[in-house]
Amino acid sequence: MRRGVELLFFGYTRLTRAIDDGLAEHGLGRAHHRALYFIARQPDLTISELLKILAITKQSLGRVLTDLAERKLVETRTGVVDRRQKLLRLTAEGVRFEAQLFDALRTSLASAYAAAGQESVTGFWRVLEGLIPAEDKAMVIALQKDI
Amino acid sequence: MRRGVELLFFGYTRLTRAIDDGLAEHGLGRAHHRALYFIARQPDLTISELLKILAITKQSLGRVLTDLAERKLVETRTGVVDRRQKLLRLTAEGVRFEAQLFDALRTSLASAYAAAGQESVTGFWRVLEGLIPAEDKAMVIALQKDI
DNA sequence: TAGATACGTCAATATGGCTGCCCCATCTTC
DNA sequence: GAAGATGGGGCAGCCATATTGACGTATCTA
Numbered sequence: 628m629r630r631g632v633e634l635l636f637f638g639y640t641r642l643t644r645a646i647d648d649g650l651a652e653h654g655l656g657r658a659h660h661r662a663l664y665f666i667a668r669q670p671d672l673t674i675s676e677l678l679k680i681l682a683i684t685k686q687s688l689g690r691v692l693t694d695l696a697e698r699k700l701v702e703t704r705t706g707v708v709d710r711r712q713k714l715l716r717l718t719a720e721g722v723r724f725e726a727q728l729f730d731a732l733r734t735s736l737a738s739a740y741a742a743a744g745q746e747s748v749t750g751f752w753r754v755l756e757g758l759i760p761a762e763d764k765a766m767v768i769a770l771q772k773d774i
Numbered sequence: 775m776r777r778g779v780e781l782l783f784f785g786y787t788r789l790t791r792a793i794d795d796g797l798a799e800h801g802l803g804r805a806h807h808r809a810l811y812f813i814a815r816q817p818d819l820t821i822s823e824l825l826k827i828l829a830i831t832k833q834s835l836g837r838v839l840t841d842l843a844e845r846k847l848v849e850t851r852t853g854v855v856d857r858r859q860k861l862l863r864l865t866a867e868g869v870r871f872e873a874q875l876f877d878a879l880r881t882s883l884a885s886a887y888a889a890a891g892q893e894s895v896t897g898f899w900r901v902l903e904g905l906i907p908a909e910d911k912a913m914v915i916a917l918q919k920d921i
Numbered sequence: 922t923a924g925a926t927a928c929g930t931c932a933a934t935a936t937g938g939c940t941g942c943c944c945c946a947t948c949t950t951c
Numbered sequence: 952g953a954a955g956a957t958g959g960g961g962c963a964g965c966c967a968t969a970t971t972g973a974c975g976t977a978t979c980t981a
Contacts, residue, residue, distance in 0.1 A: 629815065630918060631883050631895070632789075632876075634902035636808070637914055639786040640829070642779075642905050656967055661783070668776065674928060682787070687969055689929065711927040711978045729779075736778050739904025743897065748778070750890065750897020755781035757886025758789050767784055771777060805937055821959060834938055836960070858947045858958040926979075935970070941963090948957075 631754075638739075645731045653698060653724070658683075660728060662691050663717070666701060667725040668770065671714040673706065679766060700724055778901075792878045800845060800871070805830075807875060809838050810864070813848060814872040815917065818861040820853065826913060847871055 643657060650660055665680050666672055678688055692715075695701040700721035706712030717725060740748050759767055790804060797807055812827050813819055825835055839862075842848040847868035853859030864872060887895050906914055 628880050628883060629876075630899065631887070632811070632879055633815075633914065633917060634899055634906075635786055635789065637910065638902035638905035639782055641907055641910065642782065658968060664779070668780075675926090683968085684970065685928075686930080686971090690968085706927090709927080709979070713928070729776075732779055733775050735905060736775060739901050740778070742904040743900035746893075747897030747900040750894030751901040752777065752781055753890035753894040754886050754898035755785035757889040758785040758882060759781075760788055763784065763788065767780065770780060803936060822957090830937085831939065832959075833940090833961080837937080853958090856948070856958080860959070922981100924979100924981085927977085929975080929977105931972100931974080933971085936968085937966100938968095939964100939966070942961100944959100944961075946957100946959085948955100950955080951953090 642732065642735055645735050646728045649728050649731060653700075655694065655698075658687070658691050659695060662688065662695060663700065663721065663725050663728070665770075666715045667717055667722065667729075670716050671704075673712045673714060675712075677715065680770075695721070789879065789882055792882050793875045796875050796878060800847075802841065802845075805834070805838050806842060809835065809842060810847065810868065810872045810875070812917075813862045814864055814869065814876075817863050818851075820859045820861060822859075824862065827917075842868070 646660060647657070650656060661681055662677065665677060669676075674685075674688070674692075678685060681688065692701060696703070699718055702716055702718050702721075703713040704716065706714055743751070756764075756767075793807060794804070797803060808828055809824065812824060816823075821832075821835070821839075825832060828835065839848060843850070846865055849863055849865050849868075850860040851863065853861055890898070903911075903914075
């Protein structure tokens with residue numbers, strides 16, 4: 628039990644640290660990366676969808692998105708079916724930047740995957756899925772539909 | 775790959791959220807819990823050891839420990855072999871409180887473990903171990919010696 | 922037309938990090 | 952025994968990221 632808690636703590640914090648330098652070059656923090664990541668993942672995401680994923684307040688997200696827009700990493704378009712919505716997308720530059728950050732994550736994860744073996748990776752996923760509360764599960768599964 | 779990143783993000787954040795209410799009752803935050811946790815884990819830990827584990831600065835930790843001491847959850851004693859050191863310990867109240875918080879974590883983890891099966895749990899551990907950089911590994915292993 | 926929804930924004934506040942600098946007590950080494 | 956290294960504490964100031972509550976506007980739906 629304690630082992631799981633600790634490994635999760637160390638694994639998560641060390642993985643996230645892997646991209647701090649890349650972010651700092653643009654004067655951004657981890658919060659920006661999280662937004663960037665999920666926008667990259669699901670282009671034309673709306674604000675309210677992103678709010679659900681990140682589980683932060685509108686104000687917190689607003690600041691982050693403003694920063695990203697100022698740096699021309701993210702752009703918004705008015706929704707087609709509902710003009711109140713804003714659809715979020717990465718700019719070409721945003722795509723490049725996110726890919727660069729993701730590369731650092733991928734490198735770390737890939738070496739952990741390789742060291743542990745495919746079977747372990749499946750177990751890793753299974754346990755983590757079990758940690759997600761029922762009310763959030765639908766959202767996470769929706770994300771992974773188009774992996 | 776993206777799946778691993780996402781699951782780690784959701785799994786970690788959702789697990790940590792499980793204890794926010796318990797902490798808030800004492801006016802504490804997650805930083806306090808992390809200190810509490812590792813002191814519970816290894817009584818008579820020194821300040822510098824805890825600093826290495828948490829990988830934060832002395833000042834940040836200082837504030838946290840002050841809060842915990844004020845609430846009489848943690849106490850310090852002068853080191854035996856080296857009188858400059860302070861050995862950190864939970865008070866009886868601290869032990870009770872940490873156990874209560876840990877219980878929330880255990881409940882979440884236990885249900886994830888049960889749903890995934892023992893084999894998956896082993897894989898979960900293996901992958902997470904692979905995420906810990908070589909320079910931190912010795913420290914984590916030392917922690918787990920006396921599980 | 923009335924109400925709900927999506928988004929934006931103001932002000933104020935809290936938490937948890939950081940840097941740089943300086944202090945004291947104690948241990949170690951010469 | 953003196954000099955320097957180490958463990959710990961503390962100050963001032965800063966930054967990033969989150970919170971709440973309230974209010975405004977555009978747009979959709981009944």
